[in-house]
Amino acid sequence: MSRRAVVFGAAGQLGIELVRELKERHYSVIAWDRRQVDITDPAAVESALAQFDAEFVFNSAAYNQVDVAEQEPQAAFLVNALAVRNLALACRQVDAQLIHFSTDYVFDGRARAPYTEEDHPHPLGAYAVSKLAGELYAQAYLENSLVVRTSGVFGPGGLATARGNFVEVMLRLAAKPNPIRVVEDHVASPTFAPLLAARTIDLVEKGQAGLFHIGAGVPVSWFHFAQLIFEVAGVSPTLLSTNEREYRTVARRPQYSALSNGKMERAGVAAMPPLRDVLASYFEQRATMVKK
Ligand SMILES: NC(=O)c1ccc[n+]([C@@H]2O[C@H](COP(=O)([O-])OP(=O)(O)OC[C@H]3O[C@@H](n4cnc5c(N)ncnc54)[C@H](OP(=O)(O)O)[C@@H]3O)[C@@H](O)[C@H]2O)c1
Incomplete structure (x- = not known):
C-alpha cells in the first residue's frame, strides 16, 4: 500500500514541488490550497485530517510578506504561528508526522559563517518572530515533528504565484531599460524549490525528526546571485551594486543568513549541486511552463 501524505499550502x-515529488515517489497525496483548507481555521484543519489517514503532513503554507508584516503582525502570527499550532494538535490526534518549513530570518545576521541548527535564533521583526513561534508550536505538541529552515526559495511555480520569487523579479526588471540595483552586503543561500522538496522528503524517508537547515549549500550575496541569474539567462542588463544603507526596507533583515547543510548531509542526504547548475534547471523548467 502506498504511503499517505497531505500537503497544506x-x-x-514549495507546495507545488512537494506534491509533484511525493507523487513521483508513489505516495498517495492529498493537496489542499488555501481555498480548500485555510490552516488558520482549527475546525477545518481537524476535519480535513480526520478524513484522510495521513502518515505525513507537510505544511508549506505561510504568510511571507516580510515588510507588510510590520503593519499587520497579527496576520503574520495567525498563519505562521497559531495555524501551525492547529496543525500540530490535529497531527497529534491522528498520529501523523508534521513537516513544517521555517526561515533563515530567525537569525540576526551577525554570523560570518553559515548558520547551523545549534546557533541561537534572534529574529529582527514581526515576520521572523512569527516564523520562530511556528517552529516552537510544531515542537511543543509533537515529539517527532520535522522543522526545515530554508532561505530565498525560488521555484518555477513562482512564475504563476502572486508572490513570485527573486529570479522572476530580476527577469522582469531586466526587460526594462533602467539600471537594476541589488544589495551586495546581504548574503543568504537561495534555495531551489524542487531540490528543497526532494531533500526534505529524503529526510522524512530516513526517519529524521527535529530541526534541519536546507539551503543552497553556498553563501551568496543577492548582488552575485543576480549576476549569476543574468549570466545563465543570457541577458545583460545594467546591474549595479547597492547596500543596506542606500536601500532601506520597512522590516529589518539579517545581513548574513546563509544556512549550513552539514546536518542534512551527515544524515545521508545528498549535497546541493552548484548554484549555476541549479539556475540552469530553473530556466529549463521555466521554459516548459512558459510554453504551456
Ligand atoms: N519564499 C521565500 O523566499 C522563503 C524564504 C525562507 C523560508 N520560506 C518558507 O518556505 C515555505 C514555502 O514558501 P514558498 O516560497 O513556497 O511560499 P509561497 O509561494 O508564498 O506559498 C505560500 C502558500 O501558502 C498559502 N497560504 C497563505 N496563507 C494560508 C492559509 N491561511 N491557509 C492555507 N494556505 C495559505 C498561500 O496562498 P495564497 O497565495 O492564496 O496566499 C501560498 O499558496 C514557507 O514556510 C516560507 O515561510 C520561504
Whole structure:
C-alpha cells in the first residue's frame, strides 16, 4: 500500500514541488490550497485530517510578506504561528508526522559563517518572530515533528504565484531599460524549490525528526546571485551594486543568513549541486511552463 501524505499550502512554490515529488515517489497525496483548507481555521484543519489517514503532513503554507508584516503582525502570527499550532494538535490526534518549513530570518545576521541548527535564533521583526513561534508550536505538541529552515526559495511555480520569487523579479526588471540595483552586503543561500522538496522528503524517508537547515549549500550575496541569474539567462542588463544603507526596507533583515547543510548531509542526504547548475534547471523548467 502506498504511503499517505497531505500537503497544506499546495499552490505555493514549495507546495507545488512537494506534491509533484511525493507523487513521483508513489505516495498517495492529498493537496489542499488555501481555498480548500485555510490552516488558520482549527475546525477545518481537524476535519480535513480526520478524513484522510495521513502518515505525513507537510505544511508549506505561510504568510511571507516580510515588510507588510510590520503593519499587520497579527496576520503574520495567525498563519505562521497559531495555524501551525492547529496543525500540530490535529497531527497529534491522528498520529501523523508534521513537516513544517521555517526561515533563515530567525537569525540576526551577525554570523560570518553559515548558520547551523545549534546557533541561537534572534529574529529582527514581526515576520521572523512569527516564523520562530511556528517552529516552537510544531515542537511543543509533537515529539517527532520535522522543522526545515530554508532561505530565498525560488521555484518555477513562482512564475504563476502572486508572490513570485527573486529570479522572476530580476527577469522582469531586466526587460526594462533602467539600471537594476541589488544589495551586495546581504548574503543568504537561495534555495531551489524542487531540490528543497526532494531533500526534505529524503529526510522524512530516513526517519529524521527535529530541526534541519536546507539551503543552497553556498553563501551568496543577492548582488552575485543576480549576476549569476543574468549570466545563465543570457541577458545583460545594467546591474549595479547597492547596500543596506542606500536601500532601506520597512522590516529589518539579517545581513548574513546563509544556512549550513552539514546536518542534512551527515544524515545521508545528498549535497546541493552548484548554484549555476541549479539556475540552469530553473530556466529549463521555466521554459516548459512558459510554453504551456
Ligand atoms: N519564499 C521565500 O523566499 C522563503 C524564504 C525562507 C523560508 N520560506 C518558507 O518556505 C515555505 C514555502 O514558501 P514558498 O516560497 O513556497 O511560499 P509561497 O509561494 O508564498 O506559498 C505560500 C502558500 O501558502 C498559502 N497560504 C497563505 N496563507 C494560508 C492559509 N491561511 N491557509 C492555507 N494556505 C495559505 C498561500 O496562498 P495564497 O497565495 O492564496 O496566499 C501560498 O499558496 C514557507 O514556510 C516560507 O515561510 C520561504
